Amino acid sequence: MAKRKRQPWGNLPPDVGQFVSDQLARDWEELSRPCREVCRDCPADRDSEESPCMNCPFAGLSTLAATVTCASKMIRLKDKLDK
Amino acid sequence: MCDIIGVSNPTTYQLTKGALSLLSNTTIKPGSCQEPEHLTDLKPNGKPRPWKKHKRDGQLLSAVYDDLADEYPEQAARFLERSRRIADCAPFAEFELTPDGGKKLHHSSFCRCRLCPMCQWRRSLKLGAQVRAVVSHANAAKISRDGAAYGWLLLTVTVQNVPGEKLSAEIDHIHRALNNMAKSARWKGSVKGWLRATEVTRNFNQKSAWYGTYHPHMHLLLCVNARYYKSKEYIKKQEWLEMWKHYAGLDYDPIIDIETIKTVDGQNINDLPKEQRAASMGKACAEVSKYAAKPSDYLRPDDLDMSAETVRLFDLTLENRRMTSWGGVLKETAKALKLDDIETGDLVHVETESEDETANKLADYVTYWWSIGAADYIKTTARRGDAPEVERQKKRQTKKQVHARRRAAAGSGALAKAKKDAEREWIAWDADPEEIAEIFGGGEDGET
Numbered sequence: 001m002a003k004r005k006r007q008p009w010g011n012l013p014p015d016v017g018q019f020v021s022d023q024l025a026r027d028w029e030e031l032s033r034p035c036r037e038v039c040r041d042c043p044a045d046r047d048s049e050e051s052p053c054m055n056c057p058f059a060g061l062s063t064l065a066a067t068v069t070c071a072s073k074m075i076r077l078k079d080k081l082d083k
Numbered sequence: 084m085c086d087i088i089g090v091s092n093p094t095t096y097q098l099t100k101g102a103l104s105l106l107s108n109t110t111i112k113p114g115s116c117q118e119p120e121h122l123t124d125l126k127p128n129g130k131p132r133p134w135k136k137h138k139r140d141g142q143l144l145s146a147v148y149d150d151l152a153d154e155y156p157e158q159a160a161r162f163l164e165r166s167r168r169i170a171d172c173a174p175f176a177e178f179e180l181t182p183d184g185g186k187k188l189h190h191s192s193f194c195r196c197r198l199c200p201m202c203q204w205r206r207s208l209k210l211g212a213q214v215r216a217v218v219s220h221a222n223a224a225k226i227s228r229d230g231a232a233y234g235w236l237l238l239t240v241t242v243q244n245v246p247g248e249k250l251s252a253e254i255d256h257i258h259r260a261l262n263n264m265a266k267s268a269r270w271k272g273s274v275k276g277w278l279r280a281t282e283v284t285r286n287f288n289q290k291s292a293w294y295g296t297y298h299p300h301m302h303l304l305l306c307v308n309a310r311y312y313k314s315k316e317y318i319k320k321q322e323w324l325e326m327w328k329h330y331a332g333l334d335y336d337p338i339i340d341i342e343t344i345k346t347v348d349g350q351n352i353n354d355l356p357k358e359q360r361a362a363s364m365g366k367a368c369a370e371v372s373k374y375a376a377k378p379s380d381y382l383r384p385d386d387l388d389m390s391a392e393t394v395r396l397f398d399l400t401l402e403n404r405r406m407t408s409w410g411g412v413l414k415e416t417a418k419a420l421k422l423d424d425i426e427t428g429d430l431v432h433v434e435t436e437s438e439d440e441t442a443n444k445l446a447d448y449v450t451y452w453w454s455i456g457a458a459d460y461i462k463t464t465a466r467r468g469d470a471p472e473v474e475r476q477k478k479r480q481t482k483k484q485v486h487a488r489r490r491a492a493a494g495s496g497a498l499a500k501a502k503k504d505a506e507r508e509w510i511a512w513d514a515d516p517e518e519i520a521e522i523f524g525g526g527e528d529g530e531t
Contacts, residue, residue: 012455037385046379054136060458063139066384070146073387077153 021075028065028072035065122451122460124178124186133204135459138173140200140378145170147382147394154391165398168194173201173453176460179471180447189448189471190478193430197401198394200378205430210372210407212434213422214278214304217409218368221276221306221416231309233275235344237371238303240327241337244286244296247392251400254281254299260331261301265410269326273316276411278304280371283401285380285393295389297396304371306413375406444470 012020038058046053053059124132148166152159172194178186193202222232240261245253261279264270280302286293311317318326324339331337381393407425409417423429447467451460468474492501 036387040385049133050130051133051136054131054133059136060139062384063143064458066387066390067143067146069387070143070150074146074149074153081153 024072024075028069032065032069035061038062120462137201137204140382141169141172143382147391150391151395169196169199172199175452177448177450188431191431203374207372209433210425211368214368217413217416233306234309234311236305237342239340241300244293244298247396250297264330273318274305276306276413278371279408281406283376302371446470
């Protein structure tokens with residue numbers, strides 16, 4: 001049975017998907033650390049209905065940096081398993 | 084000055100100022116300098132609804148599930164399925180433009196995963212609307228019967244923090260304890276109805292002795308007779324504590340909180356004019372309709388390992404659990420109102436009333452799709468269509484027809500063929516030509 005594959009970023013066109021996969025193969029854990037930690041100690045209550053984070057440029061930055069790190073971790077783990 | 088930074092395939096993809104739209108029906112014309120229009124959906128108080136925030140959090144949660152699939156191969160199917168569903172949650176949002184210039188959600192597609200921040204938000208809105216409806220109907224019935232409304236209390240009962248492995252058993256335990264307490268004569272004599280909302284939080288304070296442990300607790304909206312405070316029905320805080328301690332079988336004094344629901348300026352809710360009472364219940368409604376587990380408790384961009392561990396535990400622990408329930412007169416009222424189920428119901432139309440929709444009136448709709456590059460919802464189409472209710476009926480009919488066709492196709496074997504075709508297409512999306520040739524015996528070019 002063929003193993004199903006999933007694009008790391010949803011349904012990207014093949015050429016873009018390949019480009020993204022190549023980029024994600026880098027170790028983003030350390031590279032993205034300053035971005036991921038930019039919200040540390042911020043007094044905003046992220047869970048509140050009135051959360052100010054939605055309009056904060058750093059909220060998107062830290063979330064996307066964490067998403068990229070997770071995706072890159074996954075790709076590198078897969079490579080490790082394949083080897 | 085044109086800001087288009089590149090067009091890889093003018094018929095399908097557009098890039099402008101770094102915002103990548105993967106839609107063929109994008110409003111941005113090739114070569115034009117049109118700025119994408121971001122979604123602004125405002126609440127009546129003028130503050131924006133947090134679509135963008137919840138979608139971004141959903142993307143992170145999807146990646147965390149992907150990560151979990153690799154760490155726990157034996158549960159990979161479960162986690163990958165969650166990841167796919169959450170990543171595809173609310174890819175678009177179609178709004179009806181209201182005469183006052185506002186937007187009302189008309190159509191979207193939600194994944195319904197327990198931990199999905201978007202679906203949790205929609206569920207909490209739905210529960211909030213239901214609580215308001217039940218409270219106002221119960222009060223109206225009471226006033227017409229006795230001439231006085233119910234009094235409302237907000238009771239929070241807790242137990243000590245527990246480690247992850249004991250969380251599931253502890254949630255069962257506090258639910259059982261509440262059921263037993265609700266059967267006691269003292270409770271029955273005082274409390275006429277209640278809404279229970281269970282919530283789990285996690286201690287992230289590294290300086291705390293309870294760091295990393297979980298805190299299950301319950302918020303209860305209680306309705307009592309108006310004479311509660313001046314009669315034997317009154318239960319003091321210490322008595323609430325003793326009761327909870329007894330029924331939960333605790334050997335320590337638990338932390339509990341009981342407060343009368345009052346207006347912002349401290350007035351008793353029953354002293355207000357009728358029309359202002361419902362609005363003043365807002366705070367209590369918000370408290371009990373909170374999420375079962377806050378997204379900020381399991382999604383910590385700065386601590387991915389802890390995020391993964393918490394997501395895994397919540398996913399396994401909170402599955403198939405009813406985190407909210409009605410009791411007493413509130414249960415009867417909710418039943419009489421035939422309210423949609425919070426866990427499985429419609430997450431698009433979260434308001435309980437049908438509102439003033441005129442069947443023959445045309446309505447204007449505007450659609451926004453999530454754009455990966457812009458990390459926001461971008462406007463794609465605007466159209467004029469039938470009234471929302473007419474469109475909903477049409478959709479229901481189409482759905483019925485599709486289901487009927489599926490059933491017919493399943494009988495003829497066409498469904499199996501369609502599934503196989505879809506499988507081929509799925510694999511062709513990112514598999515290399517050699518792999519496809521190996522699977523399907525050659526002749527494929529690897530492009531969709």
